[in-house]
Amino acid sequence: MALAAGTLLTAGGAPAAAQAGDSVPGERLAARRWFSDAKFGLFVHWGVYSQLGAGEWVMHNRKIGVADYEWLATTFNPTKFDAAAWVALAQRAGVRYITITSRHHDGFSMFKTAQTPYNIVDWTPFRRDPLRELADACHAAGIKLFFYYSQLDWHHPDYWPRGRTAWDNGRPDRGDWSHYVAFMNSQLAELLTRYGDVGGIWFDGMWDKPDAPWQLDSTYGLIHRLQPAALVVPNHHQRPRPGEDVQTFEQDLPGANSAGFNTSYVSGDVPLETSLTMNGSWGFNITDKDFKSVRTLVGYLVRAAGNGANLLLNVGPRPDGTISPEFTARLDSLGAWLNANGTAIYGTRAGPVPPRSWGATTRRGDTVFVHVLDWPDPLLPLPPLGARVRSAYQLRGRGAVPDVETAAGVTLALPPASADEPDRVIVVVTGGNAAPNRRGR
Numbered sequence: 154m155a156l157a158a159g160t161l162l163t164a165g166g167a168p169a170a171a172q173a174g175d176s177v178p179g180e181r182l183a184a185r186r187w188f189s190d191a192k193f194g195l196f197v198h199w200g201v202y203s204q205l206g207a208g209e210w211v212m213h214n215r216k217i218g219v220a221d222y223e224w225l226a227t228t229f230n231p232t233k234f235d236a237a238a239w240v241a242l243a244q245r246a247g248v249r250y251i252t253i254t255s256r257h258h259d260g261f262s263m264f265k266t267a268q269t270p271y272n273i274v275d276w277t278p279f280r281r282d283p284l285r286e287l288a289d290a291c292h293a294a295g296i297k298l299f300f301y302y303s304q305l306d307w308h309h310p311d312y313w314p315r316g317r318t319a320w321d322n323g324r325p326d327r328g329d330w331s332h333y334v335a336f337m338n339s340q341l342a343e344l345l346t347r348y349g350d351v352g353g354i355w356f357d358g359m360w361d362k363p364d365a366p367w368q369l370d371s372t373y374g375l376i377h378r379l380q381p382a383a384l385v386v387p388n389h390h391q392r393p394r395p396g397e398d399v400q401t402f403e404q405d406l407p408g409a410n411s412a413g414f415n416t417s418y419v420s421g422d423v424p425l426e427t428s429l430t431m432n433g434s435w436g437f438n439i440t441d442k443d444f445k446s447v448r449t450l451v452g453y454l455v456r457a458a459g460n461g462a463n464l465l466l467n468v469g470p471r472p473d474g475t476i477s478p479e480f481t482a483r484l485d486s487l488g489a490w491l492n493a494n495g496t497a498i499y500g501t502r503a504g505p506v507p508p509r510s511w512g513a514t515t516r517r518g519d520t521v522f523v524h525v526l527d528w529p530d531p532l533l534p535l536p537p538l539g540a541r542v543r544s545a546y547q548l549r550g551r552g553a554v555p556d557v558e559t560a561a562g563v564t565l566a567l568p569p570a571s572a573d574e575p576d577r578v579i580v581v582v583t584g585g586n587a588a589p590n591r592r593g594r
């Protein structure tokens with residue numbers, strides 16, 4: 154049946170049922186499918202705050218006044234910044250997209266903007282636009298670039314009335330909120346018209362003034378008009394709203410709410426993402442050496458995928474533009490693991506068995522990937538997989554994995570665990586599409 158031009162399609166390609174207030178054009182549905190296939194992204198928190206080596210909230214935490222922070226910004230000069238080197242690292246790591254802070258809560262723009270001289274090109278001796286250089290390198294490498302954009306602003310005088318994180322930092326006790334919203338929309342228009350194809354905008358900071366008139370419809374409409382395939386990724390820790398394309402969970406697997414500030418609600422309609430620090434800091438923190446092991450990071454990547462979610466893993470580059478060896482070593486190790494096991498991650502969806510203490514499952518069509526992260530027994534009992542098992546084998550080495558299947562499920566005889574393998578991946582070929590788990594998409 155020929156579909157009328159402009160028919161809205163579901164993620165599976167069928168005509169989309171009308172969703173109240175949120176009809177999604179086919180090109181954005183395709184972008185959502187791409188996002189769900191991508192599975193692994195690199196988060197980059199980098200800005201003037203990196204100079205103090207105490208994380209990206211240092212302006213707030215140390216109550217630095219606007220005038221003093223503006224002086225600090227005049228000294229920012231990341232002369233060793235090399236976009237090609239960052240992208241090469243991202244490629245080695247196996248990430249499919251990069252999300253970088255274009256403007257964090259400190260209000261300093263890490264890109265050339267006509268809306269304010271308070272930007273890296275006009276305000277600092279660096280004079281270059283690192284986002285321009287990174288966009289060019291990403292496009293050349295086939296890596297999508299997303300821009301983190303903070304709605305919260307500790308610098309702009311029109312961010313008034315102040316929000317939850319306000320302190321007396323020298324701004325006037327007045328301002329025009331509509332001017333601030335127009336300022337944000339003008340900057341977003343610059344990011345969406347001057348840097349080529351943009352994967353999307355990763356919003357953050359609405360939580361500072363949750364009841365403010367953010368005029369999201371006009372902002373989201375602007376984004377989708379300028380780049381129809383650009384995704385809106387809001388870090389508001391709430392249920393997705395019309396116009397939003399991804400539900401992202403900060404420092405959490407979907408629904409876990411272990412961080413205490415995410416919603417436990419998990420959308421069944423939009424792609425999912427977990428954002429995660431490698432240590433305990435988003436921005437460069439010179440004393441934070443509490444880095445997660447590669448085994449733990451592989452576990453997060455696997456458990457995110459088992460929830461049908463991406464992992465957006467963070468680095469906080471140093472003020473000179475280099476990335477610390479603790480970050481680069483882990484990214485290289487993750488890339489090596491993905492070189493050997495990536496087929497069980499990329500392009501998959503949540504498997505028929507929701508994540509368990511022992512691990513998780515992912516699926517692609519008739520194939521179920523059983524990720525055994527932590528299981529001491531030689532036998533692993535699984536519930537029914539939604540289709541009969543035709544064969545089972547180890548992803549690495551292709552060695553057969555004996556299985557016994559009954560109406561109660563299938564038991565796998567596992568290969569022995571090894572210290573250097575964080576995830577024993579068992580490929581289970583079934584006789585028909587493996588039914589998704591409660592959140593399969």
Ligand code: JFZ
Binds near residue numbers: 209210357388414428
């Ligand atoms: C936010 C930012 O504040 C942070 O700097 C980083 O960019 C992260 C990815 O996103 O983190 C938050 C935001 C709000 C809360 C906690 C962490 N909150 O409301 O508890």
